[in-house]
Amino acid sequence: MAKKAGPRAKAGEQAGAARGEERIRQRNEKAILRAATTLFAKKGFDGTRATEIAERAGLPKANLYYYFNTKEEIYRAAIRHLIAGWDKALRHIRADADPFEALEAYVREKLDYARKNADESRMFANEIISGAPFLSRADRKHMHDITLEKTLIIEQWVAEGRMRPVNPRHLFIVLWSTTQFYTNFEKITCDTLEKPRLSPSDYEDAARTIVETVLRGLRPGKASSDP
Amino acid sequence: MAKKAGPRAKAGEQAGAARGEERIRQRNEKAILRAATTLFAKKGFDGTRATEIAERAGLPKANLYYYFNTKEEIYRAAIRHLIAGWDKALRHIRADADPFEALEAYVREKLDYARKNADESRMFANEIISGAPFLSRADRKHMHDITLEKTLIIEQWVAEGRMRPVNPRHLFIVLWSTTQFYTNFEKITCDTLEKPRLSPSDYEDAARTIVETVLRGLRPGKASSDP
DNA sequence: ACAAAAGCTGACCGAAGTGTCAATTTATGG
DNA sequence: CCATAAATTGACACTTCGGTCAGCTTTTGT
Numbered sequence: 001m002a003k004k005a006g007p008r009a010k011a012g013e014q015a016g017a018a019r020g021e022e023r024i025r026q027r028n029e030k031a032i033l034r035a036a037t038t039l040f041a042k043k044g045f046d047g048t049r050a051t052e053i054a055e056r057a058g059l060p061k062a063n064l065y066y067y068f069n070t071k072e073e074i075y076r077a078a079i080r081h082l083i084a085g086w087d088k089a090l091r092h093i094r095a096d097a098d099p100f101e102a103l104e105a106y107v108r109e110k111l112d113y114a115r116k117n118a119d120e121s122r123m124f125a126n127e128i129i130s131g132a133p134f135l136s137r138a139d140r141k142h143m144h145d146i147t148l149e150k151t152l153i154i155e156q157w158v159a160e161g162r163m164r165p166v167n168p169r170h171l172f173i174v175l176w177s178t179t180q181f182y183t184n185f186e187k188i189t190c191d192t193l194e195k196p197r198l199s200p201s202d203y204e205d206a207a208r209t210i211v212e213t214v215l216r217g218l219r220p221g222k223a224s225s226d227p
Numbered sequence: 228m229a230k231k232a233g234p235r236a237k238a239g240e241q242a243g244a245a246r247g248e249e250r251i252r253q254r255n256e257k258a259i260l261r262a263a264t265t266l267f268a269k270k271g272f273d274g275t276r277a278t279e280i281a282e283r284a285g286l287p288k289a290n291l292y293y294y295f296n297t298k299e300e301i302y303r304a305a306i307r308h309l310i311a312g313w314d315k316a317l318r319h320i321r322a323d324a325d326p327f328e329a330l331e332a333y334v335r336e337k338l339d340y341a342r343k344n345a346d347e348s349r350m351f352a353n354e355i356i357s358g359a360p361f362l363s364r365a366d367r368k369h370m371h372d373i374t375l376e377k378t379l380i381i382e383q384w385v386a387e388g389r390m391r392p393v394n395p396r397h398l399f400i401v402l403w404s405t406t407q408f409y410t411n412f413e414k415i416t417c418d419t420l421e422k423p424r425l426s427p428s429d430y431e432d433a434a435r436t437i438v439e440t441v442l443r444g445l446r447p448g449k450a451s452s453d454p
Numbered sequence: 455a456c457a458a459a460a461g462c463t464g465a466c467c468g469a470a471g472t473g474t475c476a477a478t479t480t481a482t483g484g
Numbered sequence: 485c486c487a488t489a490a491a492t493t494g495a496c497a498c499t500t501c502g503g504t505c506a507g508c509t510t511t512t513g514t
Contacts, residue, residue, distance in 0.1 A: 468504105
């Protein structure tokens with residue numbers, strides 16, 4: 001199939017007037033994706049109605065289908081967008097950096113990213129819990145490759161005696177889980193902290209807790225393993 | 228409304244033949260709840276069709292509506308069930324216990340519970356991410372109260388110098404996030420560990436990692452905070 | 455200025471899904 | 485065994501929702 005969805009779906013800004021070319025299309029697609037992400041995050045794919053997305057984007061429903069062929073296409077576009085931001089924070093993990101400075105920077109940035117992009121973060125979590133039915137093999141490979149690369153750096157640090165021995169894959173899992181929990185499970189976090197909403201200072205407390213528990217446990221030092 | 232849903236919805240086993248009283252009803256409700264939990268976990272409330280639940284429970288759809296008035300009622304019943312298991316693992320946190328033995332036992336049991344009740348755990352995660360629209364105030368208060376109680380114990384341990392200073396609420400959040408991540412986000416965990424499925428030994432590795440990072444960081448010892 | 459392309463939209467359709475019901479069968483208690 | 489309650493179910497009513505379409509308006513290039 002694939003018959004309509006606008007006349008020129010691809011072919012970015014190749015030449016000619018770079019000014020406002022495709023301005024309208026870009027603005028509307030962005031509005032649709034923003035609205036969709038918020039709704040998908042809260043209500044999931046099936047729980048979100050095309051009409052709702054349209055309303056939130058300030059467009060009539062039929063207009064949605066001028067830009068996208070199906071609701072699923074909107075969902076996939078949103079997923080693609082958030083996959084692109086996956087590895088941002090990982091750039092701190094460099095072999096020539098100080099392990100603990102690098103890991104702390106990573107934790108703080110990840111926490112910050114989740115806070116500032118709460119909807120994306122939640123939508124992603126939803127997708128994974130549901131078994132990642134819309135993640136392409138390429139998406140998963142990408143995430144996997146990036147992780148593997150950073151894994152090797154951790155192993156190197158361990159080999160150099162700069163950190164305690166640790167399974168780097170599990171370490172990343174622990175770091176992901178903690179940094180995403182605050183945003184993804186905001187409701188339960190708020191209940192626990194007895195706050196109506198999470199403030200920046202709560203995120204600061206979170207960062208400190210993660211650094212002082214998870215990371216401190218990895219600092220080299222005489223073995224105090226058994227009591 | 229609320230007109231049907233079986234003749235005797237409540238009034239457990241009060242008297243008379245305790246043998247097979249209400250056997251059929253009990254069996255069927257259980258089958259429905261089990262089937263529903265699995266589906267709600269994977270596809271969310273709106274993504275799950277009443278027909279699917281019925282099929283999975285081995286019943287015709289109309290029979291579902293003999294036991295429950297609405298799909299929402301099924302969902303609520305499932306939620307109620309899993310809230311009941313929330314505090315199981317927390318029983319290890321007792322003031323007279325050794326802090327690290329207690330915390331390790333807690334971590335291991337929580338990990339184990341999540342693994343063995345993956346569907347419930349995922350359904351719960353789904354509910355929270357979506358903003359906990361079906362959690363009653365009482366449910367939330369229950370969770371909050373239990374947590375508060377354990378929080379005080381941690382504070383006592385800190386005051387006695389048996390652990391490093393830590394914000395107990397954040398500590399619990401870190402512990403929840405890590406212990407639930409493996410099950411809730413199984414897909415991403417598998418990709419990261421390069422396994423098709425998680426084996427018990429992977430969970431053992433997870434437990435060890437959590438204990439050796441998160442918990443080790445809390446052991447008292449001379450301050451090695453700054454480099 | 456004007457033609458062609460892009461953008462917009464109200465009205466509509468068919469598929470699918472929730473919940474209903476009346477009629478039938480099965481279990482239970484005396 | 486019979487009467488009454490419980491359990492079962494196929495067929496159906498009603499609604500909602502994803503997606504279409506034909507014709508309209510606006511923008512753009514020349």
